[in-house]
Amino acid sequence: MKVWRSRIGGSDTRTAPVPGSSFVGVDVGGTKILAVVTDGIVAEAQDRELRATPKDPNELAPAIVEVVETLLTRNDAIVGIGVGVPGLVDNAGVLHYGPNVAGVLGLDIAGRLTEVFSLPAVAENDGYLAALTEHRLGAARGHDHAIVVTQGTGIGGGLIVNGQVLRGANGFAGEPGHMLINRFGHRCACGRTGCWESVASGAGLANIAREYVAEGHGGKILDHAGGDPASIRGEHVSAALAENDPDATEVLQRFSWWIAQGIGSLIALLDPSIVVLGGGLSAISDGFIDTVSTQVTEAVVGGPYRPVVPIVPAEFGNDAGAVGAVLRARDFFING
Numbered sequence: 623m624k625v626w627r628s629r630i631g632g633s634d635t636r637t638a639p640v641p642g643s644s645f646v647g648v649d650v651g652g653t654k655i656l657a658v659v660t661d662g663i664v665a666e667a668q669d670r671e672l673r674a675t676p677k678d679p680n681e682l683a684p685a686i687v688e689v690v691e692t693l694l695t696r697n698d699a700i701v702g703i704g705v706g707v708p709g710l711v712d713n714a715g716v717l718h719y720g721p722n723v724a725g726v727l728g729l730d731i732a733g734r735l736t737e738v739f740s741l742p743a744v745a746e747n748d749g750y751l752a753a754l755t756e757h758r759l760g761a762a763r764g765h766d767h768a769i770v771v772t773q774g775t776g777i778g779g780g781l782i783v784n785g786q787v788l789r790g791a792n793g794f795a796g797e798p799g800h801m802l803i804n805r806f807g808h809r810c811a812c813g814r815t816g817c818w819e820s821v822a823s824g825a826g827l828a829n830i831a832r833e834y835v836a837e838g839h840g841g842k843i844l845d846h847a848g849g850d851p852a853s854i855r856g857e858h859v860s861a862a863l864a865e866n867d868p869d870a871t872e873v874l875q876r877f878s879w880w881i882a883q884g885i886g887s888l889i890a891l892l893d894p895s896i897v898v899l900g901g902g903l904s905a906i907s908d909g910f911i912d913t914v915s916t917q918v919t920e921a922v923v924g925g926p927y928r929p930v931v932p933i934v935p936a937e938f939g940n941d942a943g944a945v946g947a948v949l950r951a952r953d954f955f956i957n958g
């Protein structure tokens with residue numbers, strides 16, 4: 623029998639949740655808040671709720687509370703809550719800082735939810751939760767050593783080491799997007815220059831396309847952006863690619879090269895048996911993952927002399943973080 627200790631004092635005696643119990647998992651993104659209800663064992667959601675992330679940092683916690691409340695009123699078997707937030711979340715579930723939730727500092731969202739709803743609640747980094755989902759239910763199932771990289775506007779990630787998603791000393795491990803990869807590179811959302819994210823995320827694709835256009839190429843990409851180089855985004859490269867534009871193909875080649883450099887470094891560091899790419903960019907063109915794989919073999923030390931590490935698309939899309947939040951909520955319910 624396990625004892626769950628509330629963050630607000632007191633304790634409650636818990637065992638595994640009774641059959642039929644369910645959990646709320648909330649994924650807080652830079653633009654959207656998605657919440658799902660599942661039993662914490664399978665991925666299929668019994669209910670879901672989606673809303674925009676408020677611009678005002680003071681409104682973030684009330685918005686999360688509201689989403690959870692909506693699901694609690696519609697589902698009476700909920701026994702715990704998990705929340706994923708994009709940033710540095712410590713081992714006590716406090717969000718210290720996140721470049722995509724600017725102004726939210728020192729937020730104890732799990733504590734707030736426990737206080738409001740009197741249910742066990744836990745908060746984690748969103749990349750950690752996406753990695754947990756892929757490891758338990760998705761593409762990294764059965765792999766004790768795996769790297770999950772989620773390419774969205776930025777890069778999220780999680781590192782699976784010895785069968786566990788790596789936490790680090792403070793809970794901050796697994797931020798591959800902010801490894802420095804080029805000191806002469808582009809500005810990153812974190813304020814530094816040359817992070818991997820600045821060349822290997824959706825924003826990175828735009829940076830590379832702008833750089834290419836500044837070299838005097840990429841007319842079609844520029845047309846799609848309305849003629850203004852500063853307006854170029856990843857989707858303009860995709861649109862040009864769909865028209866078989868050779869400049870877009872070249873931009874994609876440069877983009878995949880940078881992705882491969884980061885993955886090669888991660889493989890050198892962690893020796894995984896699989897690399898999972900999430901976030902949808904891996905589907906930008908036919909054969910994109912194959913191109914990255916070839917470039918990774920050239921980018922990793924001793925490439926030709928080590929087994930090829932399969933690079934595969936994630937099995938979960940936009941739900942990965944919210945489903946992971948449910949898995950974590952169930953673990954927290956049982957183990958504290």
Ligand SMILES: [Zn+2]
Pocket residue numbers: 799800810811812813814817819
């Ligand atoms: Zn950065």
